[in-house]
Amino acid sequence: MKFRIFPREFRDKCFTASCMFSVCLMVFILVVVLFPMMARGLKAVFFQGTNEFREMQLVVFGHGDAERIQRENGEIEEARAFVYEAANRFRRGIDTEHLADEVRGAYRDYGSYLRAAGISGERYSAQRARAKDLRDALLDAFESRDKEYVQSRLQCVLQSRADPDFGGTPIEAYFETAESYSRIAASVDLSRREQYAEAFGEVREALHKLFGPGPGEPAPALTMDQYGATRWDAVERELHRLLWSEDWVETEPGRPMVKETRARREFFAGTELEPVFDYVETNLEKLFQPRFTFYWRYFMDGSTDGHYFGGCGPEILGTLALTFFSMLFAIPLGIISAAFLVECTGDNIAVRVIRTCINTLAGVPSIVFGLFGMAFFVLFLFPVIGEFGHGTLGIFSAEAADKLTKPNILAASLTLGLLVLPVIIRASEEAIRAVPINYKEAALALGAGQFRSFMTVILPAAAPGIFTGIILSLSRAAGETAPILFTGAIAFGPVPDSILEPTRALSYGSYDIAVGDRLAMLVPHKQYGMVMTLVALVLTLNIIAIWIRSRSSRKLRGL
Amino acid sequence: MTEYQSQELSLDGADASFLRRPARAVENAARDTTAESGEAGSVIRSKDFTLFYGKTIGVKDITMDIYARTVTAIIGPSGCGKSTFLRSINRMNDLIPNIRTEGFLTVNGQNVYDKRVNLVNLRQQVGMVFQKPNPFAKSIYDNVAYGPRLQGVHSRSELDSIVEECLHSAFLWDEVKDDLRKSALALSGGQQQRLCIARALATQPRALLMDEPCSALDPIATARIEELIAQLRNRYTIVIVTHNMQQAARVSEHTAFFCLGELIEYDLTSRFFTNPSNKQTEDYITGRFG
Numbered sequence: 001m002k003f004r005i006f007p008r009e010f011r012d013k014c015f016t017a018s019c020m021f022s023v024c025l026m027v028f029i030l031v032v033v034l035f036p037m038m039a040r041g042l043k044a045v046f047f048q049g050t051n052e053f054r055e056m057q058l059v060v061f062g063h064g065d066a067e068r069i070q071r072e073n074g075e076i077e078e079a080r081a082f083v084y085e086a087a088n089r090f091r092r093g094i095d096t097e098h099l100a101d102e103v104r105g106a107y108r109d110y111g112s113y114l115r116a117a118g119i120s121g122e123r124y125s126a127q128r129a130r131a132k133d134l135r136d137a138l139l140d141a142f143e144s145r146d147k148e149y150v151q152s153r154l155q156c157v158l159q160s161r162a163d164p165d166f167g168g169t170p171i172e173a174y175f176e177t178a179e180s181y182s183r184i185a186a187s188v189d190l191s192r193r194e195q196y197a198e199a200f201g202e203v204r205e206a207l208h209k210l211f212g213p214g215p216g217e218p219a220p221a222l223t224m225d226q227y228g229a230t231r232w233d234a235v236e237r238e239l240h241r242l243l244w245s246e247d248w249v250e251t252e253p254g255r256p257m258v259k260e261t262r263a264r265r266e267f268f269a270g271t272e273l274e275p276v277f278d279y280v281e282t283n284l285e286k287l288f289q290p291r292f293t294f295y296w297r298y299f300m301d302g303s304t305d306g307h308y309f310g311g312c313g314p315e316i317l318g319t320l321a322l323t324f325f326s327m328l329f330a331i332p333l334g335i336i337s338a339a340f341l342v343e344c345t346g347d348n349i350a351v352r353v354i355r356t357c358i359n360t361l362a363g364v365p366s367i368v369f370g371l372f373g374m375a376f377f378v379l380f381l382f383p384v385i386g387e388f389g390h391g392t393l394g395i396f397s398a399e400a401a402d403k404l405t406k407p408n409i410l411a412a413s414l415t416l417g418l419l420v421l422p423v424i425i426r427a428s429e430e431a432i433r434a435v436p437i438n439y440k441e442a443a444l445a446l447g448a449g450q451f452r453s454f455m456t457v458i459l460p461a462a463a464p465g466i467f468t469g470i471i472l473s474l475s476r477a478a479g480e481t482a483p484i485l486f487t488g489a490i491a492f493g494p495v496p497d498s499i500l501e502p503t504r505a506l507s508y509g510s511y512d513i514a515v516g517d518r519l520a521m522l523v524p525h526k527q528y529g530m531v532m533t534l535v536a537l538v539l540t541l542n543i544i545a546i547w548i549r550s551r552s553s554r555k556l557r558g559l
Numbered sequence: 560m561t562e563y564q565s566q567e568l569s570l571d572g573a574d575a576s577f578l579r580r581p582a583r584a585v586e587n588a589a590r591d592t593t594a595e596s597g598e599a600g601s602v603i604r605s606k607d608f609t610l611f612y613g614k615t616i617g618v619k620d621i622t623m624d625i626y627a628r629t630v631t632a633i634i635g636p637s638g639c640g641k642s643t644f645l646r647s648i649n650r651m652n653d654l655i656p657n658i659r660t661e662g663f664l665t666v667n668g669q670n671v672y673d674k675r676v677n678l679v680n681l682r683q684q685v686g687m688v689f690q691k692p693n694p695f696a697k698s699i700y701d702n703v704a705y706g707p708r709l710q711g712v713h714s715r716s717e718l719d720s721i722v723e724e725c726l727h728s729a730f731l732w733d734e735v736k737d738d739l740r741k742s743a744l745a746l747s748g749g750q751q752q753r754l755c756i757a758r759a760l761a762t763q764p765r766a767l768l769m770d771e772p773c774s775a776l777d778p779i780a781t782a783r784i785e786e787l788i789a790q791l792r793n794r795y796t797i798v799i800v801t802h803n804m805q806q807a808a809r810v811s812e813h814t815a816f817f818c819l820g821e822l823i824e825y826d827l828t829s830r831f832f833t834n835p836s837n838k839q840t841e842d843y844i845t846g847r848f849g
Binding site for chain 2: 346436437438439440441442443444445446447448449452456457460461555556557
């Protein structure tokens with residue numbers, strides 16, 4: 001007895017174990033996929049926002065407490081002043097082009113000063129010649145890389161300091177310049193001037209990314225350049241770029257190059273810039289005043305060009321519109337087709353061919369639908385309809401006819417509808433076929449016609465199954481990118497006011513960030529935020545649909 | 560043969576009730592006159608009726624009259640064509656593809672296989688109760704009101720009175736009167752079957768076809784259905800197919816025995832079970848068959 005039972009028990013246990021294993025595996029995969037995505041997506045909503053973020057919100061979207069932001073900005077300006085001053089001082093030593101221009105300008109000003117003072121003739125020429133000497137001495141000093149030569153030329157200039165002829169004239173600035181340059185030249189290794197200039201360019205770029213445009217700089221044209229690091233993670237990223245330089249160096253010929261990370265603090269050692277790095281690193285909190293931010297407006301705000309700032313409100317609206325209109329098209333058509341296949345036809349060869357075609361369509365890649373939608377709706381059907389409606393019938397305005405020739409929500413919805421139609425037809429067909437013949441017989445025996453019996457008895461009984469198909473296709477329609485790529489999606493643009501306008505969409509937005517130049521690296525939170533929103537949106541829609549389905553199936557079970 | 564044909568044609572002209580949609584009042588009046596015209600008059604007549612499923616014969620050469628306001632039981636072994644015959648009467652067999660008929664099957668003098676027959680009217684006049692209780696997944700009220708609504712009755716008070724009347728007729732009213740909005744599927748099997756009978760009665764049929772109505776029910780529910788049939792026999796022509804010979808003997812006035820698609824014997828129930836004229840019938844009812 002025991003010997004006979006043992007293998008059966010063993011088999012049962014194995015079966016149970018394999019079932020448990022696959023369920024666990026599925027849950028694990030789901031967690032591995034969903035959890036990090038959601039966690040990253042939430043960073044778009046919950047994060048440490050800096051004052052730059054608050055200022056951006058105030059200026060671009062008009063949210064926030066203006067007074068408080070101004071007060072904070074004042075404190076931050078003070079804290080940042082040290083950095084800018086140091087950078088300026090350093091710049092004067094390195095960027096001698098700039099100094100040379102100043103010196104040349106002062107010389108020209110001196111000429112007009114002399115003319116204005118009514119000095120002319122020999123005295124004028126003599127004065128100018130002396131000023132020219134000073135200028136040339138300074139220019140020599142700016143260009144030279146030899147420390148001693150520089151100092152000797154600067155001494156030449158400073159000797160004329162007491163000269164009363166230059167007192168109160170534009171030339172007086174020469175002495176200050178000479179003095180400060182002599183100090184700078186003493187601290188800077190002049191032979192490395194080019195390297196300094198290049199590295200300083202990187203530092204300035206990093207500072208720009210951190211703090212936004214410096215004082216006195218003109219406002220950049222792009223919104224993305226008008227603000228510094230708005231989020232603490234961006235601050236940390238840009239701080240790294242400020243503190244460390246990365247170079248690709250060749251260690252030995254023929255080998256791949258190696259990335260070498262060097263501290264800029266050491267590179268700029270002994271210069272005016274050196275204290276800046278420590279200052280920024282230690283005073284980061286003061287420089288940015290980060291605060292925990294719950295950016296719930298992420299789900300409502302539009303976004304600035306390039307997805308840099310703002311939220312995904314228009315994307316959510318667009319996705320909802322596309323899903324709604326595609327379902328509006330696909331659900332009735334799908335149910336009617338399924339009803340036809342089940343109720344109105346026998347099992348002949350034509351029906352079998354149609355069914356095979358539908359099953360094939362369900363497996364066609366979505367990009368094929370996208371291309372079809374572009375070729376058929378956008379390029380062929382809509383322009384023809386627009387032309388006919390505008391030119392022949394005169395019921396469309398010229399504007400509407402023009403919009404019909406371009407990608408729009410209608411074309412995208414129809415394409416999405418076509419994409420999910422086979423899924424709905426198949427699910428509905430199965431559901432309608434599964435309704436017990438009893439129900440139909442009962443209705444027919446009471447004198448209901450085919451249509452009445454379908455509408456009043458079979459359709460309600462098939463509703464749960466049909467809803468399953470709708471749930472599947474709803475998620476698909478909301479999340480597909482390829483079908484709307486050419487038929488109605490745009491990356492930026494206003495919220496559409498009719499279905500003849502193109503729209504943004506969550507799926508297309510995250511795709512656009514992913515393929516955008518460095519965007520995915522700079523604003524990963526926005527991409528993940530859109531993906532999270534999409535998942536949450538689909539989940540919500542599904543929960544609603546599942547709720548309706550469970551209601552209708554409970555009704556069918558008589559609860 | 561000629562007699563049937565002429566009768567059919569003449570009635571076609573006189574009372575083409577399947578061919579158009581009679582108003583409910585007219586229909587009631589017509590039923591009343593039929594009732595007055597003769598208790599023993601046959602409502603359903605079949606003459607050499609043969610039905611083919613493709614090439615297979617379902618029933619063959621059935622000739623029998625089913626009398627008004629009586630209960631007629633059809634018994635026979637499985638696959639003998641009794642259900643097929645029953646379902647032919649209101650053309651429920653149309654759901655099966657490739658069926659073909661020969662001969663005549665008339666209801667109130669009209670050939671139901673006439674091309675001009677309005678199936679909706681036919682089925683409203685010949686109600687049907689199925690083997691398995693099949694109430695719709697709607698409330699009790701909506702189940703009963705389904706037929707009248709199809710006939711165009713939408714007035715609330717009228718529907719209320721029809722529902723109450725039909726539920727009374729089906730002995731269900733006392734059990735469900737407080738909860739007409741409850742789903743019909745929450746009822747027990749026996750209650751569901753009685754609801755189905757009430758639903759069939761709501762279209763005011765002349766005849767009621769019952770296809771093994773008790774085979775899915777327990778003895779107590781069966782007893783209630785039989786009691787119900789006994790009550791209904793005074794008002795409706797009932798044809799009941801059953802496997803249960805005791806049931807046939809209990810409820811029916813006439814009994815027909817089908818075997819292999821043919822009508823073997825058709826007689827008064829009292830004579831049928833006590834003194835069958837056919838050897839096959841005797842074998843079947845005494846349990847020696849097959």
